[in-house]
Amino acid sequence: MDNHSTTPVDPRVLARMLPFFSEDFGNAASRSHAFGWKAEAAVEAAREEIAKLIGATGREIVLTSGATESDNLALTGVTDFLASKGNHVITQQTEHKAVLDTCKALEKRGVAVTYLGVDKYGRVDPQAVADAITLRTVLVSVMLANNEVGTLQPIREIGALCRARGVLFHTDAAQGVGKIPFDVEAHNVDLASLSAHKMYGPKGVGALYVRRKNPRVRLTPIIHGGGHERGMRSGTLNVPAIVGFGEAAKIAGAEMPAESSRIQALRDKLARLITAELDQVQQNGHPVERLPGNLNLSFAYVEGEALMMAMRDVAVSSGSACTSASLEPSYVLRAMGVPDELTHASIRFGLGRFNVDEEVDHVARLVVAGVKKLRAMSPLYEMAQEGIDPASVAWGAP
């Protein structure tokens, strides 16, 4: 149940990919023989499927190695190309590190970056975006859906105000595309980062949507070479992965309505089963405006990593510092104002296409048993039972 981290490749996707490793191994850039033509045709068909899923045209899809590269290309490429127009980028604090770390790198190159705060649900206020725009602003980057808490950002409103102010709008759509409706026209998006492996396609392939008209977006490439992808991203195309990405996009487009309501029902059932048995469970993220498969819960007085250990055969993730190499708790939950002790106590469940009802029952049982066991050995729970609020205690400095 860690489908926000990655998803398994759908067997239908794998079946479409396999021939392109063996008999149809051509280079899509080879113009002189049938191997190349066949590979190129397959890539172009995939490109159309990817474009269709987001309401774009194939010529607006730049294929990359994944959403991280797409974020890098969007932010670095646009700010570089528009350096004569301005040097200011607006983003927000709960973005993926692919955006935040790229912004940090841009700051070293003299670009000014505004990191907007979010409300307790993790949403950025469109008015705050409008207020932050200056004459020097060249790009606004706000994600479609958050990878930790599932909160959906008001990107339609942000897109509209950026359009009105003549500022380009990029969205990291990796977590949302294929799960919720996303349309570059309806949402007024100029650039969008996509990833195949978040939607049951293979890892190592993604795309950047780059709008071609109204307005035409131009950017400086970050990878130079043979001029592939209309000069925006050089490098021989990963044909099997791209074919898989196309098939994954096609399946997602066709099955999204039924699939998202099924997954949401499973997610809601999981939340119901857990909260029926346990008190002092806080749900993180927006109650309604969230990804259908996302459930992020904080179990007061229980440390997230210990809980993950207690349910070891289940794959989930935690905002606890102990799970990160840096020993820092989740910056997303922190930005939302979640106290550190509840951030350490958080677990992210990400339900997906291949989860079934029985798994929800099983996981709920493990969570309930794990939390009860750990609370029984938690000095904080003991204090709370004795009527002492652990938050009122003067704890020593770390």
Added chain:
Amino acid sequence: MEYGSRVLEICENPKNVGAFPKSAADVGTGVVGAPACGDVMKLQIKVGDDHVIEDAKFKTFGCGSAIASSSLVTEWVKGKTIDQALAIRNVDIATELALPPIKVHCSVLAEDAIKAAIFDHRRKQAGAAPTTAPEVAP
């Protein structure tokens, strides 16, 4: 992160989880760490007239390594004199549990918890008022 087998084993079946009455004269209580840091250990020792630790209990809010470190030290201090218990070093705990560098602070906390519990016991023996507040921070 992959856990070592000792940590997994102890977390499956931790020893000496529980509590003694804090106000008892022969009980020393040490609470170390902070919820905001993700680790709080409460270690209690019951000390006989001969300065031998007869029993020990713990409760821990923290990751698997923190739970394993606390469980381990409750086992280690039992039957030891106060002075022997004071000689337990975090390195011994980290080595026994094969803690990776990023988890060594859990063993430091466990050593601090022993010291805090012994300090509390000594204070009680010296006639000072029993304490309920945490003593030592790492």
